[in-house]
Amino acid sequence: MLLRELREERGLSQFALALQTEVSQRHLSFVETGRANPSPELIGKLADRLELALRERNRLLLAAGHAPVYRETSLDDVELDAVREAARRILKAHEPAPALLVDRRWNVVELNQGVALLAVLVAPHLLEPPVNVMRVSLHPDGLAPHVVNFGQWREHLLARLRRQIAVSLDDELAGLYEEVSSYPGVKGTPAPTGNEAADVLLPMRLRVGDRELEFFSTMTVFGTAADITVAELAIESFFPADAETRKVLEDLA
Incomplete structure (x- = not known):
């Protein structure tokens, strides 16, 4: 659901995103509906194509059941x-x-x-x-x-x-x-x-x-x-x- 929302906010069709990340549209559809869990490598590709900031990349990883990669340090640290x-x-x-x-x-x-x-x-x-x-x-x-x-x-x-x-x-x-x-x-x-x-x-x-x-x-x-x-x-x-x-x-x- 999160991936679909991010994709639609950028005006990309499911077909276009699948094509640009070299996965089948069927597999991407399964990922968006939660019927398939994407690998961290695929999430990285999707995040690159969607030009996601580090915070949103972590959100995608968490939504797929993976540990977040990027840390968030307090400004006072x-x-x-x-x-x-x-x-x-x-x-x-x-x-x-x-x-x-x-x-x-x-x-x-x-x-x-x-x-x-x-x-x-x-x-x-x-x-x-x-x-x-x-x-x-x-x-x-x-x-x-x-x-x-x-x-x-x-x-x-x-x-x-x-x-x-x-x-x-x-x-x-x-x-x-x-x-x-x-x-x-x-x-x-x-x-x-x-x-x-x-x-x-x-x-x-x-x-x-x-x-x-x-x-x-x-x-x-x-x-x-x-x-x-x-x-x-x-x-x-x-x-x-x-x-x-x-x-x-x-x-x-």
Whole structure:
């Protein structure tokens, strides 16, 4: 059942998945209905084709009666000290521009001093741990009233969450989506119409005092992670998208 759900979320037919993993459609049907138990090797092939994250690979193994392969280490464990130190160095090097380290549910793990530029616009209750990036971005007491192109930015963030939920089938992420998508819109901020002039990158246009700053962001992950916790960490870094924003950051530096 889990395999079928993961396959259907990716828009793959049973025939296509069977063909790409070099098994018969009949055998794959038996695997999906629980009439046959796949070997760990077949699960590995299926996981590769479905591009499953480490957590979902463990779930498939457990569903088939096998022991999970990938461990999940607590963020506070001494074994992850080197990972957190590496992240801190990256965050520090990105100053004065904002950058932060988040977990798979968009909770902030580490941040740099540049985030203060954004935090001053956010109500204190949204900055109480655990700070969640999606809540801060979309809540009416957060950045939402200050984002000039909020309609576009909101849809971008919600689409990102929808994709993440489709891949992970994570109930907590689904709950987060239900929460943030129910926040009221910001007065005077039009929703995207679908015919806006396309930017090379979708910027976040932020009104700070009498200035309008413009940022685009990148996401960085640990490419060789063999631990679930590490694999699900990501660094979001904001870069100036125009000369004025670059000048503001230089002044802050």
